[in-house]
Amino acid sequence: KQEVTQIPAALSVPEGENLVLNCSFTDSAIYNLQWFRQDPGKGLTSLLLIQSSQREQTSGRLNASLDKSSGRSTLYIAASQPGDSATYLCAVDSNSGYALNFGKGTSLLVTP
Amino acid sequence: SQTIHQWPATLVQPVGSPLSLECTVEGTSNPNLYWYRQAAGRGLQLLFYSVGIGQISSEVPQNLSASRPQDRQFILSSKKLLLSDSGFYLCAWRLQGWNEQFFGPGTRLTVL
Numbered sequence: 001k002q003e004v005t006q007i008p009a010a011l012s013v014p015e016g017e018n019l020v021l022n023c024s025f026t027d028s029a030i031y032n033l034q035w036f037r038q039d040p041g042k043g044l045t046s047l048l049l050i051q052s053s054q055r056e057q058t059s060g061r062l063n064a065s066l067d068k069s070s071g072r073s074t075l076y077i078a079a080s081q082p083g084d085s086a087t088y089l090c091a092v093d094s095n096s097g098y099a100l101n102f103g104k105g106t107s108l109l110v111t112p
Numbered sequence: 113s114q115t116i117h118q119w120p121a122t123l124v125q126p127v128g129s130p131l132s133l134e135c136t137v138e139g140t141s142n143p144n145l146y147w148y149r150q151a152a153g154r155g156l157q158l159l160f161y162s163v164g165i166g167q168i169s170s171e172v173p174q175n176l177s178a179s180r181p182q183d184r185q186f187i188l189s190s191k192k193l194l195l196s197d198s199g200f201y202l203c204a205w206r207l208q209g210w211n212e213q214f215f216g217p218g219t220r221l222t223v224l
Binding site for chain 2: 031032034036041042043044045046049051089091093098099100102103104105
């Protein structure tokens with residue numbers, strides 16, 4: 001069974017810092033990996049999706065990388081802002097069309 | 113553009129009462145539909161998914177059930193709620209043949 005782990009569980013940084021969130025998964029036979037953002041009490045917002053054949057995806061200040069062979073993905077946030085404060089979730093699609101396997105998330109706080 | 117709706121947004125129910133949560137998707141047809149539950153400290157857990165009208169697959173044995181009476185409508189039900197059913201319920205959709213999954217705003221269920 002696919003296990004997804006996110007480290008750290010919580011992170012607090014001052015505004016302007018660049019930061020990296022980590023995601024690891026146990027089964028490298030994946031179709032894709034998706035990063036989400038969740039604000040308190042809200043649903044999930046899709047940030048980036050990386051296909052298994054890709055190495056990285058970029059959207060604005062966000063860059064996600066994927067190393068399938070080692071079972072790792074990172075989400076890089078450049079020049080962090082207080083509005084980036086949220087929980088970031090990593091999800092792996094191991095069985096295309098069915099379940100996403102989620103990590104428990106990294107709770108990010110960016111202080112002014 | 114596609115949108116996904118869930119209602120109610122919040123619900124407080126006594127133990128043993130019935131439950132009906134509704135999810136509808138607009139702007140697409142024949143989507144895959146999903147119900148997830150997010151409990152404190154446990155991450156997102158897939159409960160049910162559906163690839164078409166009347167086709168429901170259950171991932172976790174429980175006292176919940178799901179139905180898909182129309183192409184873009186997905187309903188989560190229970191005949192008798194348990195305390196352990198409390199949580200944040202999220203509906204999601206994905207186009208068949210596409211990878212990215214999109215989530216609704218969620219329903220916060222508290223069972224007392």
